Amino acid sequence: MKLIAVDLDGTLLGGTVGRYGFKSSGVEALRQAAARQMHIAIVTGRDLPFIMELLHREGIVPEKEGWPQVIVSEERLIHLLDDEGKYKPETEWNEEVERIERSHFTDIMPGVSALLEGKLSQIDTASRRCEEAKEAGRGFVEVLFSSADTARAGETVIADWLLQSKLPYYTVRNVAGVCVRHSTVGKGPVLAQACQTLGIPTEEALVIGDSCNDLSMLDGGFGFRAAAPGNAEEEVKARIHPTRGYLAAGTFGDGVAEAVYHVFRELQK
Numbered sequence: 001m002k003l004i005a006v007d008l009d010g011t012l013l014g015g016t017v018g019r020y021g022f023k024s025s026g027v028e029a030l031r032q033a034a035a036r037q038m039h040i041a042i043v044t045g046r047d048l049p050f051i052m053e054l055l056h057r058e059g060i061v062p063e064k065e066g067w068p069q070v071i072v073s074e075e076r077l078i079h080l081l082d083d084e085g086k087y088k089p090e091t092e093w094n095e096e097v098e099r100i101e102r103s104h105f106t107d108i109m110p111g112v113s114a115l116l117e118g119k120l121s122q123i124d125t126a127s128r129r130c131e132e133a134k135e136a137g138r139g140f141v142e143v144l145f146s147s148a149d150t151a152r153a154g155e156t157v158i159a160d161w162l163l164q165s166k167l168p169y170y171t172v173r174n175v176a177g178v179c180v181r182h183s184t185v186g187k188g189p190v191l192a193q194a195c196q197t198l199g200i201p202t203e204e205a206l207v208i209g210d211s212c213n214d215l216s217m218l219d220g221g222f223g224f225r226a227a228a229p230g231n232a233e234e235e236v237k238a239r240i241h242p243t244r245g246y247l248a249a250g251t252f253g254d255g256v257a258e259a260v261y262h263v264f265r266e267l268q269k
Contacts, residue, residue, distance in 0.1 A: 001225070001263050002200045004033050005041035005070070005191055005217065006256055007209035009174075011229055012042075013054070015252030022058045026253025029260035034067040036264075039198065041070035043187050045174065045213065048073045048087070062087070070194050074138065075172075075213070076101065076185040078194050093193060101182040102139035104167050108180055111161060112141050119157045124150035130177075141180045148233075151176045174213040175233075188216030191224070208259050215239055227262070229255025 006012045012026050030040050042051060051071055055062060062068065063085025071079040071087060077094045079087040112129065120127045120143065127150070129135065130142035143158065145151040155178045159171045168183045187209070195202050202223040209218050210232040218226040219239045226244065228236050231251040240247055246262050248255035 001038060001204055001206055001267060003039040003041060003070075003195065003198070003205040004030065004260060004263070005043045005072075005205060005207045005224075006030070007187070007211070007214050008042060008044040008046055008051070008054075010210040010231065010252070011208055011214075012253055012256055015231070015254070023253025023257075025250075026256035027058065027060065029257035030067070031065070032264075033260055034065070039070060039200065040068040041072065041191065041194065042068045043072040043075075043191055043207070043209075043214075043217065045075045045179075046073060048077070048079060052087075070198070072187065072190050072194060075181070075187050076190055078190060078197070080194075080197070090194075090197065097182075097185055097190075098139060100184055103182075104169065105139055105141070107165075107167060108141050108169065109135075111165060112143060112158065112180065115157060115161060116143065120154050123153045123157065127154060140182075143178045143180075145176045145178070148173075148175050151178055154178055172213045172216075174211050179213075186216040187214055188219075188222045188224075191217050192222045206259065206263055208256055210236060212236065218245075220244065225263075227255075227259035229259075231255070 012022055015023055034040050062081055069081045076097045078090040082088050124145045126146040128144055135141055145154055151173055155171045155173045162169050169180050170183055172179050172181055192202055195205055205224050207217045207224045208227045210229055212235055217224055220241050226240050227246040228240055229248050229251050246259050248258040250258045
C-alpha cells in the first residue's frame with residue numbers, strides 16, 4: 001500500500017465534542033502511515049485555504065511533517081507537497097479541468113432555476129440555489145435542500161434533466177446538497193490522475209470516505225481499495241465491495257484509524 005486518501009467532512013473531520021475538528025486517533029494513524037513511507041492524500045470539496053487553515057489548527061504542519069503529500073481540493077484541483085514544504089498546483093491539469101467545468105455554467109443555471117420553480121419546489125419548498133457569488137467563484141451549480149431525503153429525490157429530478165439536455169455533466173450529492181459537476185471531475189478521476197502523476201498504481205491506494213460524493217473513489221471503478229467509517233451513509237456502505245473493502249465500526253477519525261490499522265495488519269501477513 002503506497003497511498004492512503006481520506007475525505008474530510010464526515011470522515012477525518014467531525015465527531016469531536018465541543019468543536020468541529022479531527023479526532024486524535026485518525027491523525028495518529030495517518031502519522032504512522034506517513035512514517036511507513038506511505039503517501040497521504042486529503043480529497044475534499046473544500047478549497048485550499050480552508051484545508052491549510054484546518055490542518056494547522058488541528059496540529060498538522062505539512063512543511064515540518066512532510067504530509068499530506070497530496071491535496072485534492074474542490075474535487076478537481078491537485079496540489080503536491082514539494083521539497084520545500086509548499087503545495088504546488090498541477091497547473092496544466094488544474095487550469096484545463098476548471099476551464100472545462102465552467103464551459104457550460106451559463107447553460108446549466110437557467111435550467112436548474114426552472115426546475116426550482118417547478119418540480120424541485122414540489123419536492124422541497126425550501127430548496128434553493130447556493131449563493132450566486134459562491135457558485136460563480138467555483139464555476140458550478142449547487143442546489144441546497146432541507147434534508148438528505150429531499151436531496152435524494154431532487155437529485156433524481158436534476159439527473160433526469162441533465163440526461164435530456166445531453167450536457168456532459170452529472171449530479172453528486174453530499175448529504176443535503178446536490179452539485180452539478182462536469183463528467184471529468186470528481187474525487188475518483190482526480191485522485192486517479194494524482195496517482196498517475198506520482199507513479200502509484202490505483203490498486204495500491206486505500207481511499208476512505210463517508211458520503212455519496214465519495215462514491216466515485218469508493219465504488220471500485222478506478223481500482224482503489226475502499227473503506228468507510230461507521231457513520232457513513234447507507235448508500236456508501238452498500239457500495240463498499242465485500243472482498244476488497246472495509247467497513248469500520250468506529251465513526252469519523254476512529255473509523256479512519258481502524259481502516260488504516262486493518263491495512264497494517266494485512267501487510268504483516
